[in-house]
Amino acid sequence: MNRLVWLNRLRWVVLSSVMLLLILIPFLHLYQTYEAAHAYDLLTPGEKFIADSMETLTKPFVTDPAEDLNGLKGTTWSGKLFGLALSDPLSVVGQSAAGKTLYWPFIVTALIPVLLTVVFGRFFCGWICPATLLYELNDNLGAWLRRAGLPVSRRRLDRRLKYLVLAAGVVLSLFSGAVLFAAIYPPAIIGREIYYAIAVGGFGVGIVFFLLTLLFDLMVARRGFCRYVCPGGALYSLLGHFRLxxxxxxxxxxxxxxxxxxxxxxxxxxxxxxxxxxxxxxxxxxxxxxxxxxxxxxxxxxxxxxxxxxxxxxxxxx
Amino acid sequence: MQRRQFIQSLAVAGLSSLVSTETRAARSQPTLRFLRPPGALTESEFESRCIRCGQCGEVCPNRCINFFATENGLGSIDTPYIIPREQACILCMKCGEVCPSGALQKITREAGEIIHRVNMGKARVDEQLCLSFQGKTCGVCYRACPLQDIAIRTGMLEQPHVTEACVGCGLCERSCIQIPQAIRIIPQQTREGLS
Missing domain, CATH: 3.30.70.20 (Alpha-Beta Plaits)
Structure with missing residues (x-):
């Protein structure tokens, strides 16, 4: 047995925790709205269950849920982790291009991820990204399908394609005035769609794109989206070029x-x-x-x- | 569907996407009446500054913030909006506080600040529909208003008169007992388009 296998196990724990947090945050939001409404008696049994379980979960940590839980919001795209505002460097690049301005209060929220990437390289893709968890499971599915004799394609494309996607995204954001990366960046999509599904009432349009990327991985190239298309992966790779x-x-x-x-x-x-x-x-x-x-x-x-x-x-x- | 029809409809869709965004926005205005959350920058600026993180919706205690799919064009996908008749803004100003990208400005929760800086739209009374203007004393909108006597005043028979201080939160429209509602918010982006 390999002595360092715990590293990979730890990575799975981290990835799963991120995913669980993304699922927990919308439920906490619902709980906050129930608290703010002061109408526990009017909740449906399902809503009462959410309120009760979230109350049990958070009681040791908060006194006023309607206010105190605001320190845990958002997704890996941009969010608050125990009061600390963090943003994906790609969101900063995209917004600076689309808005043609540098908004410093926002840019500083990407500082910690950028510094970590300079030291550890593209670690976000392997250790944090909620899409990675699903893509790796999808890759396992691909392996099973291959074993079952189905044609799972493992074509090789040019890795540099994703840098082109990053550059094109910046240019198109400049001209269109919209943060286009938000629409095609899987971790941003996943976080948002989980929130939509739990608290807003159904998936949005992003889920279609994400399902297409899963198919792309199975039918074109192994982990193809991360390797050849993802603009975030491209940005993290560039930032981590001189990783330590x-x-x-x-x-x-x-x-x-x-x-x-x-x-x-x-x-x-x-x-x-x-x-x-x-x-x-x-x-x-x-x-x-x-x-x-x-x-x-x-x-x-x-x-x-x-x-x-x-x-x-x-x-x-x- | 015949193949020819299908190709024709594709061509029509393709051509219509070439129509300028202004024309399309003008065309969609009468049907799509939505508000941006309080403290939002002007519409075009807002679309370019919003990173679609969804935190404004996650922090809203009133669950009035919803998110666009493709209804308002591709530029608005996943941006927040409020339909006041469904759920109006209670002006808690938490969305501006949580917004990381400055698309929603931080505004403190004080009447003066809110009146001065929040501009989601302005309420407009349809006197043909309003009960008070039809001689049946009502006054519900006036009572729902968080800025009573500043943004909305009542005259004879509780007839509502909206002032320039109205910030467009939509609580009057939400509470109007007429169907369809006799008081509506004209969204800021529509007002900009009209002027």
């Missing part, structure tokens, strides 16, 4: 089994030391490695190809 923390291969431990390449949903090549700015720190390669050859390391640049693994046949032949 990188997954690296220890050539002395590697046995050339190539499991890492198979498991990498982003189609990277850990076996040949190719990580780059695209790696989202998902740690699947670390978890699958039978010899613990893959590890996080603090370094500015990826190592160049270090040759075949020292535990593999090819190296022994030499």
């Amino acid at each position: 923390l990188r997954i690296q291969r220890k050539v002395t431990h590697c046995n050339d089994c190539a499991k890492c390449n198979v498991v990498c949903q982003f189609g990277l090549d850990p076996w040949h030391d190719d990580f780059g700015q695209e790696c989202n720190n998902c740690t699947a390669c670390i978890a699958v490695c039978p010899t613990d050859a893959l590890k996080f390391e603090w370094r500015r640049f990826d190592a160049a190809f270090q040759g075949p693994g020292h535990l593999g046949h090819e190296y022994k032949k030499q």
Whole structure:
């Protein structure tokens, strides 16, 4: 058993917690409105259940739910986490382009995510993004479908396509005066649609687009949207180009089994030391490695190809 | 549907999308009467500053803020709106406080500030429909108004007279007992379009 597999388990816990929070926040909002209305007796049994369960859940932490719970709002696109306002850097880029202004109170809310990305690279995509959870489950579904003999396409496109989407989005936002990224960015869509479904009364239009991206992943390219289209992924990759923390291969431990390449949903090549700015720190390669050859390391640049693994046949032949 | 008809309808849809946004907005105004939440910037500015995060709706204690699908054009998808007859704004000013992007301005919850800076629209009384103007004393709108005697005054038989101080929260329209309602908010973006 691999010693570092807990990293990937921890990642699943974080991803699930983010998703649970996104589901919890609309229910807390409903509870707040029930409290504000002072009309518990008029609630339907279903609404009473929501009010009761949310009350039990939050009672130890709040005195006045109508006010105190305002510190927990929004989504990963932009929201308040225990009073701290955080925004996706893409929302800031999109809004600055669409509004043709720099609104500083908003820009500072993206500061923490940007700093974390500069250090850890594209970690948002692997550890926070609520769409990632669904895309990874979708990828598992794809694997089952493949095993069942259905044609699940794994085409390779050009990774640089997403940078084009990012640039085109900025230009189109400039001309149209609307934050277009909000309509095509899966984490923004997911957060919003969960809220719509729970508290507003039904999904909005974004869910159609998201379902299409799931189909795209199954029918065109593995994790295709994140790898080739997502403008947020592109922005995070660029911000994390000089990331300080990188997954690296220890050539002395590697046995050339190539499991890492198979498991990498982003189609990277850990076996040949190719990580780059695209790696989202998902740690699947670390978890699958039978010899613990893959590890996080603090370094500015990826190592160049270090040759075949020292535990593999090819190296022994030499 | 015949293939030809289908292609024709596609062509019509394609052509109509080329019509300028102003024309389309003008055309849609009579049917789509909505308010932006209090403290919203002017319509075009609002659409470019709003990042569609939905927090204004999540913080609204009165659940009056709803979100557009495609009804108001592609530029308005997922932006917040209020239909006052369904649920009106209680001027709690929480949406402006939570808005991260400045599309809704932060306004303190004081009468002076609200009258000065909130501009969702203005109420207009249809005297043909209003009970008080038909000789049946009513006065419900006056009593629903959060800015009584400032935004709305009553005359003989409780006949309502809206003043320039009206901020357009819509509580009068929500409460009007006539069907259809005799007092309506003319939204700010419509007023801008008319002037």
